[in-house]
Amino acid sequence: MQELISRAKELLADGTVARVLGWRAGDLPYNPEPAYFTTAEELENFVYNGFCGANLSKYMIEASKLEGKTMVCLKPCDTYSFNQLIKEHRVDREKAYIVGVGCKGKLDIEKAKKLGIKGIESVSGAEMTNAADTLTFQTIYGEKSCSYAEAMLERCHVCKGKEHMVYDELIGESKDTKDAERFAEVEKIEAMSPAEKFAFFQKELSKCIRCNACRNVCPACSCRKCVFDSTKFDSAQKANVDSFEEKMFHVIRAFHVAGRCTDCGECSRVCPQGIPLHLFNRKYIKDINELYGEYQAGADTESRGPLTNFTFDDCEPSIVTQR
Amino acid sequence: MYKIAKENLPALFQLIAGERELYVPVNNNGQVNFAAWTEGAVVDLDTLKSVKSPKDAFFPQSENLYTCYKDGKKITIQPEELQNQNFVVFGMKACDVKGVEVLDKVFLSEPVDSFYAARRAHGTIVALACHEPEESCFCKVFGIDCAEPVADVAAWMVEGELYWKALTEKGEALTKAAASLLTETDEAKVEAEKAAIRAIVEKLPYSDLSLEGWNGDALTEKFNSPVWEDLYKPCQACGTCTFVCPTCQCYDIKDYDTGHGVQRYRCWDSCMYSDFTMMAHGNNRTSQLQRFRQRFMHKLVYFPANNDGMYSCVGCGRCVEKCPSSLNIVKVIKAFEKQGGDQ
Numbered sequence: 001m002q003e004l005i006s007r008a009k010e011l012l013a014d015g016t017v018a019r020v021l022g023w024r025a026g027d028l029p030y031n032p033e034p035a036y037f038t039t040a041e042e043l044e045n046f047v048y049n050g051f052c053g054a055n056l057s058k059y060m061i062e063a064s065k066l067e068g069k070t071m072v073c074l075k076p077c078d079t080y081s082f083n084q085l086i087k088e089h090r091v092d093r094e095k096a097y098i099v100g101v102g103c104k105g106k107l108d109i110e111k112a113k114k115l116g117i118k119g120i121e122s123v124s125g126a127e128m129t130n131a132a133d134t135l136t137f138q139t140i141y142g143e144k145s146c147s148y149a150e151a152m153l154e155r156c157h158v159c160k161g162k163e164h165m166v167y168d169e170l171i172g173e174s175k176d177t178k179d180a181e182r183f184a185e186v187e188k189i190e191a192m193s194p195a196e197k198f199a200f201f202q203k204e205l206s207k208c209i210r211c212n213a214c215r216n217v218c219p220a221c222s223c224r225k226c227v228f229d230s231t232k233f234d235s236a237q238k239a240n241v242d243s244f245e246e247k248m249f250h251v252i253r254a255f256h257v258a259g260r261c262t263d264c265g266e267c268s269r270v271c272p273q274g275i276p277l278h279l280f281n282r283k284y285i286k287d288i289n290e291l292y293g294e295y296q297a298g299a300d301t302e303s304r305g306p307l308t309n310f311t312f313d314d315c316e317p318s319i320v321t322q323r
Numbered sequence: 324m325y326k327i328a329k330e331n332l333p334a335l336f337q338l339i340a341g342e343r344e345l346y347v348p349v350n351n352n353g354q355v356n357f358a359a360w361t362e363g364a365v366v367d368l369d370t371l372k373s374v375k376s377p378k379d380a381f382f383p384q385s386e387n388l389y390t391c392y393k394d395g396k397k398i399t400i401q402p403e404e405l406q407n408q409n410f411v412v413f414g415m416k417a418c419d420v421k422g423v424e425v426l427d428k429v430f431l432s433e434p435v436d437s438f439y440a441a442r443r444a445h446g447t448i449v450a451l452a453c454h455e456p457e458e459s460c461f462c463k464v465f466g467i468d469c470a471e472p473v474a475d476v477a478a479w480m481v482e483g484e485l486y487w488k489a490l491t492e493k494g495e496a497l498t499k500a501a502a503s504l505l506t507e508t509d510e511a512k513v514e515a516e517k518a519a520i521r522a523i524v525e526k527l528p529y530s531d532l533s534l535e536g537w538n539g540d541a542l543t544e545k546f547n548s549p550v551w552e553d554l555y556k557p558c559q560a561c562g563t564c565t566f567v568c569p570t571c572q573c574y575d576i577k578d579y580d581t582g583h584g585v586q587r588y589r590c591w592d593s594c595m596y597s598d599f600t601m602m603a604h605g606n607n608r609t610s611q612l613q614r615f616r617q618r619f620m621h622k623l624v625y626f627p628a629n630n631d632g633m634y635s636c637v638g639c640g641r642c643v644e645k646c647p648s649s650l651n652i653v654k655v656i657k658a659f660e661k662q663g664g665d666q
């Protein structure tokens with residue numbers, strides 16, 4: 001983290017960048033927020049640890065409109081989102097100085113809390129320099145601990161890898177955190193009967209409160225105005241008119257980002273109701289892989305997207321009835 | 324004071340639900356929210372906070388106001404019936420109860436909101452003391468004592484037993500209805516529990532948060548502060564903070580085309596959304612900075628200005644836990660405190 005701060009100070013001092021986009025230390029041990037820094041003094045509050053899960057790529061849409069370059073800290077998985085945004089002409093590569101930051105998996109404090117860890121006063125083991133596999137919590141109710149992996153975000157268990165897809169320089173080491181198969185959960189649902197599938201999604205999606213956090217945090221949801229925010233649209237973005245809409249909102253959203261979703265997992269990270277929204281996206285990724293050939297959105301900035309390209313090997317529309 | 328063993332609570336719920344609707348914290352796929360009690364419901368009284376506050380019981384996220392039916396040239400308007408059955412909300416916390424008090428100020432002052440008033444008239448609240456408050460809690464800052472909730476019935480969970488004390492007529496009536504399962508007891512254990520809870524509250528990191536400078540007279544100074552310009556930036560304009568909040572009360576009224584008429588309904592609105600308070604001429608808040616500022620000015624300045632100094636935040640800490648960008652009202656208050664110190 002100190003190396004990041006020193007480098008940020010240098011880049012600000014020599015005028016390479018006008019601002020730094022990173023994370024500012026929170027007021028609890030686990031709640032840093034995305035923040036801009038413009039002076040060395042402000043950088044004293046810069047933090048980078050296991051709780052910096054937020055994908056800063058989407059903030060670069062706005063930062064691209066600002067005067068001068070922005071140094072942005074991107075984790076390996078975040079760089080896929082950034083590449084995809086380049087491809088869609090939503091961010092300006094020239095306006096970004098990308099520091100690829102190391103990652104050893106990001107944490108979900110809710111997972112620790114579900115293990116009964118509450119009244120948290122401090123956490124150790126979440127620092128980047130700490131090689132420990134254990135998180136130790138000092139709490140009002142005594143010392144508690146859990147393994148780092150137990151408190152990791154779902155997406156880190158199926159990590160896409162340690163490599164940054166786009167960067168100007170790299171700072172920090174990354175760790176391989178993958179310990180599960182990316183499509184295992186999807187396959188489980190595929191194996192269900194239609195009635196079981198319906199019940200599964202009914203149960204999960206009935207929790208949705210239409211806060212739109214999944215949409216707003218999603219780097220692929222980069223429309224300047226979402227159709228669901230239109231006052232002329234006969235569907236409210238703030239309430240479910242009926243249970244059909246409750247289900248359809250998420251299905252429609254997943255369709256809109258199909259072929260462009262990098263599987264960054266932000267939707268599931270931010271959902272206040274813990275809905276595994278990534279499963280929709282991952283199902284479409286799996287289908288696309290099978291029907292149009294292996295494709296990873298955001299792995300590059302040049303390739304044509306599977307759904308915006310045509311090849312003679314593409315599946316025929318009859319695939320719908322065949323399946 | 325009465326008590327009932329924790330393992331007998333299902334019987335109590337069954338008894339109450341037999342004669343009126345009962346809302347309890349229910350675990351549905353890993354998340355605890357208030358929902359109607361059913362025999363198979365997984366009641367969870369151990370999780371401190373429901374994801375959404377229980378305000379739905381009185382002010383649902385979405386409710387019909389009336390429905391228009393069209394039959395040829397004939398149009399019939401059918402107003403939605405008001406709540407006319409008694410119901411019980413079991414397991415609200417002291418902060419949530421205070422949240423209802425905030426809603427009362429809005430909906431029970433003239434002109435009275437008949438939908439809300441009917442629910443309040445028919446609802447009985449059983450509030451549970453917070454056995455183990457958490458680091459995101461700051462109800463003390465708003466003068467709330469989570470060791471002694473003020474509701475129709477106050478309850479405490481101590482060593483596997485639920486202690487029960489009626490505080491109002493409605494509470495007495497519910498106690499009478501549940502009498503066959505309650506046994507009389509003294510208050511000794513509850514007194515010890517209260518002391519233990521209060522001792523924990525003293526140790527919470529936000530308990531000493533200062534609200535100095537936040538009041539109804541601070542409008543111009545706070546509104547024009549440059550602090551907002553930096554503060555709002557991580558906000559991604561979702562409605563999480565407003566939808567989990569026990570006091571957010573803004574709503575929108577919309578028409579839904581049913582194909583053979585119109586269903587007029589109201590639903591919670593969020594000041595974070597781009598069409599918030601949109602009028603025929605357009606929107607009076609055109610930037611996220613303005614929308615972000617609105618939320619906190621409302622809670623800490625506008626509301627106290629109109630309600631004898633009462634804040635419309637109760638320190639439940641749900642926004643602290645749920646904001647995708649880790650922003651919240653505590654950080655806002657602290658940012659202003661810091662700016663004051665710098666000057």
